[in-house]
Amino acid sequence: MSDRYNIDSHKLMYHPLEVAKWLTADTWEKKKKIYPVYVEISPYGGCNHRCTFCALDFMGYKNIALEESVLIETLNDMAKGGVKSVMFAGEGEPLLYKNLDKIVQHCSEVGIDSALTTNFVPVNRKSIDIFLKHCKWIKVSINAGSAKTYSQIHQTRSRDFDKVIENLQYAADIKRKNGYSCTLGAQMILLPDNKDEAVVLARIAKEIGLDYLVIKPYSQHLSSSNTKYAEVDYSSMLDIQDELKKFNDDKFGVVFRINTIKKYIVKKHSYEKCYSTPYFWAYLASNGDVYGCSAYLGDERFCYGNVYKDSFKNIWEGEKRKESVDFMENSLNIDGCRINCRMEHINEYLWRLKHPKEHDNFI
Numbered sequence: 001m002s003d004r005y006n007i008d009s010h011k012l013m014y015h016p017l018e019v020a021k022w023l024t025a026d027t028w029e030k031k032k033k034i035y036p037v038y039v040e041i042s043p044y045g046g047c048n049h050r051c052t053f054c055a056l057d058f059m060g061y062k063n064i065a066l067e068e069s070v071l072i073e074t075l076n077d078m079a080k081g082g083v084k085s086v087m088f089a090g091e092g093e094p095l096l097y098k099n100l101d102k103i104v105q106h107c108s109e110v111g112i113d114s115a116l117t118t119n120f121v122p123v124n125r126k127s128i129d130i131f132l133k134h135c136k137w138i139k140v141s142i143n144a145g146s147a148k149t150y151s152q153i154h155q156t157r158s159r160d161f162d163k164v165i166e167n168l169q170y171a172a173d174i175k176r177k178n179g180y181s182c183t184l185g186a187q188m189i190l191l192p193d194n195k196d197e198a199v200v201l202a203r204i205a206k207e208i209g210l211d212y213l214v215i216k217p218y219s220q221h222l223s224s225s226n227t228k229y230a231e232v233d234y235s236s237m238l239d240i241q242d243e244l245k246k247f248n249d250d251k252f253g254v255v256f257r258i259n260t261i262k263k264y265i266v267k268k269h270s271y272e273k274c275y276s277t278p279y280f281w282a283y284l285a286s287n288g289d290v291y292g293c294s295a296y297l298g299d300e301r302f303c304y305g306n307v308y309k310d311s312f313k314n315i316w317e318g319e320k321r322k323e324s325v326d327f328m329e330n331s332l333n334i335d336g337c338r339i340n341c342r343m344e345h346i347n348e349y350l351w352r353l354k355h356p357k358e359h360d361n362f363i
Contacts, residue, residue, distance in 0.1 A: 005137075005183070007214055008257040010345040012037070012280060015084075022279055023353065031325055032317040035081040036282040040294060042090020043071065043097035045286035049119055050155040051143065053189050053229055055221035059091040059297065064286050068099055070307055072106055074284065077312035079110040085136070089117035091286055091297075096122055101130040108134045117141065117187075119154070120164045120171075128171050129178070137183035139214070140168060143191070145200030153193055165204065172209035187214040190261075191229060195237050202247045202254050215244065216257045217264045219340040222295060234261045264340050271351035274334050276343035278304070278324050282316070290315045292324055295338040301327055 003009075012019060015037055025031045046063040047054075075086070086107060088094040095118050097103075107114040113136045120140040123131075131138060144150035147161035154160065168186070175184055186205050188198060198215055205213040218229045238261070244254040263270075278292030285297065288306040296302040302324060305315035315321070 003255045004253065005212070005255075007212075007255045008259045010349060012346045012349060018082075018280070019350075019353070022275075022350075028322055028325070031279075032322065034279050035078075035083055035316060037083070037280050038085045038087070039078060039083055039282045039284060040087050040089055041066075041071075041284045042092060042286040043088055043094050043100060043103070044090075045092045046096055047092040048096065048122055048156065049093070049160075051141075052153050052155060052193070052226065053143070053191065053218055054226065055219070055224050056091045056294075056297065058221075058223045058225050059285075061092060062286070065097055066284075066286060066288060067308075068103070070288065071103060074307045074312045075103070075107060075112060076110055079112050081313055081316065083112060085113040085115065087115040087117060090283075093122060094118055095120070095124075101127040104134045105130060115139070119160075120167050121156075121160050123167050125167070125170060128167075128174055132171060132175050132178070132180040132182045132184075135182050137185065138171070140164065140186045141189075142186050142201060143188050144194045145197030145204060149194055149197055153191070165208070168210065169208050176209065183211045185210055185212040185214065187216065189218050190215050190234070190237060190240075191218060192232060195240060198240050199243050202244055206247050206252045210252065212253045212255055213247075214255045214257065215240070217261045217340065219264065219338060222336070222338055223298065234265055237261075260340055260344070263344065267339050269334055269337070269339075269344075269347075271347050272334065273351065274328060274332060274337065274343070274347055275350035275354065276346045277328055278302070278321055280346065281343065292321065293341075293343075295341050 018037055021034050025034060044065045045059065045061060047061050088100060094100060094116060104114045114134060116131060116135050116138045118140060142164060143153045147158040150161035151158040171184060175182060188194065188201055190198065202213050217234055218232055220227065220230045241256040241258060244256055247254050283291040283294045285291065288308040290304050290307065290312065291297055292302045292304065304321040304324065305318060
């Protein structure tokens, strides 16, 4: 099984019409109509954990939530514009948002694929059936293989480890019982603190009946107040990949993100311009702000408006996004950008399309 979902790569090449629109857009009238394929939504700003690696700690874990009616109307607007998928994650824990199960059901009704990234501790078991029925995938952040290490990294009570494992087992059982197609997985950010428990977690994940476990590298956010892992050295952790391969079969796979880890070791972009922003993805913050890049949350150059003040359509096709397009094309120096951002592989792909090589026509 391994990486059947292209987690350690990208999937933009499966959206050729959107890419073609971008390649041929030579005026703002054309560019403004290129809606994101994918949007990350932060429905709630607060969180029940304080993970030592949290990239968005600088957002302050504010206990604010998107108004349900505004979120529903925004999703309607996104669907009309051509947005194909949304992931509920963001600055806080999305499961602390009241009626998130109702929201993912609404996504299905308007034709948007939905997904959930969560620590899965505060999930209401009555909602699990709805999430599994309507989400395309659910990925749970479990950054240790033991309660002790989990509590140290997630900075929470050790019993939360047992709770998330119990919730995952319950979800896996419900999925099997009802034949739901939702992909159920877990994720560990590889750190010096937990590297010796990756194999343990893989064993647990497979025994539960999950579809996959992702092992990914840390990436330092530009604005994060935490720099504990800024200089983490992955060169000495690569052998873990060989130990994890033994868990792979046709039902379960460990996705050891070796391509992403190697990029973090090099710490250098292989492209010279960010082409993905502000086109193929977007970020909706818990206060209603719409951003073109989550690496620059709080930066007005990347904030195009607020859904409490205007529609997503007007924001996405508005003047502030036009200014951002001009800025990205002519002024941004990506040397100051985050290494291994979510769009890293996509930017490599788009850069290659914009810079054809001598024999490309010999297909």
